[in-house]
Amino acid sequence: xSDSEGETFEKQVKIVIVGDGSSGKTSMSQRFSNxxxxxxxxxxxxxxxxxxxxxxxxxxxxxLAINDIGGQTLGGAMLxxxxxxxxxxxxxxxxxxxxxxxxxxxxxHSVMKYCAGRKPLFAVVGNxxxxxxxxxxxxxxxxxxAKDRDMLSYFVSAxxxxxxxxxxxxxxxxxxxxxxxxxxxxxxxIIKAPIVRQESQNTTPxxxxxxxxxxxxxxxxxxx
Numbered sequence: 001x002s003d004s005e006g007e008t009f010e011k012q013v014k015i016v017i018v019g020d021g022s023s024g025k026t027s028m029s030q031r032f033s034n035x036x037x038x039x040x041x042x043x044x045x046x047x048x049x050x051x052x053x054x055x056x057x058x059x060x061x062x063x064l065a066i067n068d069i070g071g072q073t074l075g076g077a078m079l080x081x082x083x084x085x086x087x088x089x090x091x092x093x094x095x096x097x098x099x100x101x102x103x104x105x106x107x108x109h110s111v112m113k114y115c116a117g118r119k120p121l122f123a124v125v126g127n128x129x130x131x132x133x134x135x136x137x138x139x140x141x142x143x144x145x146a147k148d149r150d151m152l153s154y155f156v157s158a159x160x161x162x163x164x165x166x167x168x169x170x171x172x173x174x175x176x177x178x179x180x181x182x183x184x185x186x187x188x189x190i191i192k193a194p195i196v197r198q199e200s201q202n203t204t205p206x207x208x209x210x211x212x213x214x215x216x217x218x219x220x221x222x223x224x
Contacts, residue, residue, distance in 0.1 A: 129156060
């Protein structure tokens with residue numbers, strides 16, 4: 001759309017977060033969406049849904065629809081509904097839990113199974129970097145996993161907030177082929193928006209909204 005100061009672009013991006021239970025998917029979502037961290041583990045049943053609108057740059061406003069999928073849904077009947085229309089998939093594991101890393105292979109293949117041959121943008125995210133002294137997954141294995149599957153790669157701490165916002169901003173910029181400002185200073189301002197939690201009973205697929213004035217997309221995991 002356009003305004004008196006020049007053209008501004010609006011976009012909605014669907015981000016799906018998958019991985020084993022207790023890997024920190026919900027903590028990441030809440031840290032980014034509301035800048036909070038809850039120490040007590042509360043298992044996600046089905047899916048939780050968050051919205052946050054950001055300035056990616058001065059001319060790009062992006063609404064991120066974050067779909068936090070419960071760890072117990074792997075192989076479940078609803079997984080295809082949750083993944084439907086994903087633009088970005090974050091594969092999250094706990095760096096202190098080797099099994100959570102090894103299970104990413106199953107999560108990756110499950111996501112690809114429901115993408116009808118269209119590959120979303122993937123990133124592998126090692127959470128709990130604040131527990132480096134308890135690390136069970138060598139960084140080399142992390143990076144090799146990402147390289148072999150052409151994924152972006154990050155380490156974060158949902159507890160401290162380290163690099164969490166950076167992940168969401170960078171994967172979105174990569175998807176949209178947007179070059180972030182130096183040190184991301186020009187795009188650092190956050191536009192606050194309501195945070196919505198979607199109950200697991202709602203089985204209607206969530207589809208990304210196309211830019212204003214264009215037709216809605218209907219293909220599964222529609223990407224370039």
